[in-house]
Amino acid sequence: MIKKSKIITFFLIVAIIFGTVIFTAKPVLDKINLGLDLQGGFEVLYQVEPADGKSKVTNETLKETVATLDQRINTLGVTEPVITIEGGNRIRVQLAGVTDQTEARKILSTQAVLSFRDANDKLMMDGSDLVPGSAKAVTNDKNQAIVTLEMKNKDKFASVTKTIAAKAPDNQLVIWLDWKEGLKYKTERVKEKPAFLSAPNVDRELDTKKVEISGSFTMDSAKELANLLNSGALPVKLTEVYSTSVGAQFGQDALSETVVAGLVGVIAIFIFMMAVYRLPGIIASITLVAYTYIVLLILGLLNATLTLPGIAGLILGIGMAVDANVITYERIREELKVGKSTKTAFDTGGKESFRAIFDGNISTLIVAGVLFYFGSSSIKGFATVLIISILVSFLTAVWGSRALMGLLVSSNALNNKPGLFAVRRKDIHDLHEGKQTFDLKTHFDKYDFVKHHRAFLTTFAVIVVIGIVILSVFKLNLGIDFASGTRAEVTSTQALTEEQINKDLKEIDMPSDDVNFQNNNKTAVISYKGALTQDEIAKFKTHFKKAYGTDPNISSVTPTVGQELAKDGLWALAIASLLIVVYIAFRFELSMGIATILSLLFDAFVIFIFFSIFQLEVDLTFIAAVLTVIGYSINDTIVTADRIRDVSFKMGRFKKPEDIAFAVNHGLRQTFIRSINTILTVLFTVIALIIFGNESILNFSIALLVGLVSSVFSSIFMAMQLWYVFKKRELKKKGVINTQKKKKRARTDQPVV
16 A cells, blocks of 8 residues: 655655755855855965074964964955964965955065164164054145054154254154165165155154154055054065965856856756666755755855865765765665565665765765865865765765655555666566575676786786886976966957967066967966066066956965975875775775775876876866875775675685686676766766866866776776786685685575565
8 A cells, every 4th residue: 555645755855855945045155155266366375484584483473473464354355364374384375355466465475564763774663662553544734645653652752853853964764664684765765766665854853642654655555554554563574485366257257167067967967867767866866956955055054165176076076976876776776676575675775785885985085084184275175075075975865865765665656666766577586586686687797807807907007107108208297386386377358369468478578488378269378487476476467457357367386385285295195095995905805905096096197197198287186186086986996896795705705716706707797887877977077077167177177087987997907807816816825715704794685575
């Protein structure tokens, strides 16, 4: 009898899910902060050095500097600034949405040490003599912009002015901002733009606390100086070692393009799942909607900042989230084919698929954690989204999807309707035949995957050797993240020419031998070997914004930081590999862990070869893509390894090499389709990112595509073949291998009604 209450509950839950998403999606999205690459802004990493060049930079000094920087940022009207201390002598500042990036950089890095000196450059007073927060930008009786200050001690100011007045005709009170050794008033005063702020004549003792700084100020520059003085002098010297800036228009375009790519990828997944798995595919699509909503909700609650790589991570996570559904549904279909009832097939399939899903998620989580630890800036954002995605996908796919399916199964409405699970009646055995999933025929039964294992492994070895030659000849096209230097992207609404750009660069006296074009020649990519100074960046941005109407994107990296990023990338790769070996060895065995990681490292190496051949730029997102491939492609290997473990367990022991070959062949044949399907769901999102996504993450998406395609072949023709070789050697030493060493689990493969 059909239990209608279960069906009503199912549709009620679905209605609640879609109702919640439709009516609360906008408030949830509004709570998520967009990174500077999505709304414009800049990020800068400062090397902190003692102002006097002698004392040490302490943790207390860094905290004082952060507090001062925070005060200065407040004057810019920037919401949600991010200021973090890194290591023992660096501070990273991220300002999204700042309108005048040049002004912001100047305000941040100016030391703002105010000093009052005589005409012979002797120090008379400094900023410590000012009343904190007393600086104001006003206009005088001649309608000129000036800055007014208030002194703490009226008597001290009177004494200083009396001393200066007595030095006539050199009776100037010279006011300096960031005076440096070697600067002389008498040299500077003849220049059109002297280094000092102002130098009023003092002809009498001034009995007042009020001081006026006049000069060729505009009201904006007067306000800037007042803000600097009110925020206090930095106790240190700040040197830019890494910076990146993104124009507001570029950020908006990047956001819209990536969202479109995501929608296309998700729709493709929905269509695929419903076409291949029928009813379970529909339920998977419903839970994917819930998954996406929950991830965005968590990001909002955490007040996280979503970057362009972060959105790519979210889109990629959608493809990964559906994998658990694929593994579960394939297992349910197998249980139906051996003749079990819908309810029993559902229960058994869910339990038997849990191990592979759990191991795959934990392995990917390990890599995401390594990425988060070693990554910086947007890569940390990508890792954060990836971690949240993995955890939420486990919740929605393992619990949510099964809960919804369970309602329909328990309603009895699906009884004796295998077509709803895309299972043909002619493929279903009678329960009394005693068939097990172990015995089911596949489309690949005639293929002996192990027979040619030497040829397969030799092919992979040859590819590695050829790859080493290619890398040694062509090398990698290292971006500024690793090679250091400066990269600028100039965007126009019209197609640009090399002659036009070179003319612009000549006008600002900043020629470059490395000019390339993207986006149908509407974007010019200009590279410099050295890191541009703050003044050079300001000059570059001012010129090209005036010429083409949009702020250019500029990234600059010093050699020191470039070397550190490269070292961190290699460490991340090594540590992620080691942790995966340890985990797989724990969950399976050491030989499987070694075989798995060798195949994953091969996938990573293929990406390096591809980028070397086509000279695609290698940047920070490249390392993120490589690690993501390692974390994700392990899913295929684990699904197959789990099935081989099941087959081996049922066999009891390996007495001869043919027994090992049987287990490997059976595992590969029975998981081949699901391996392809799990990869396809992610490839849909990756291909959508390549076709419709933003240019700045194109290489990231290409690296994912190459690695994922490679993983299909390496997991089947390398990892399992290596495991076969390792086990054959073990068999030769031991004579017999017991495959039931571990405590027997309760098996669910006996005939059940």
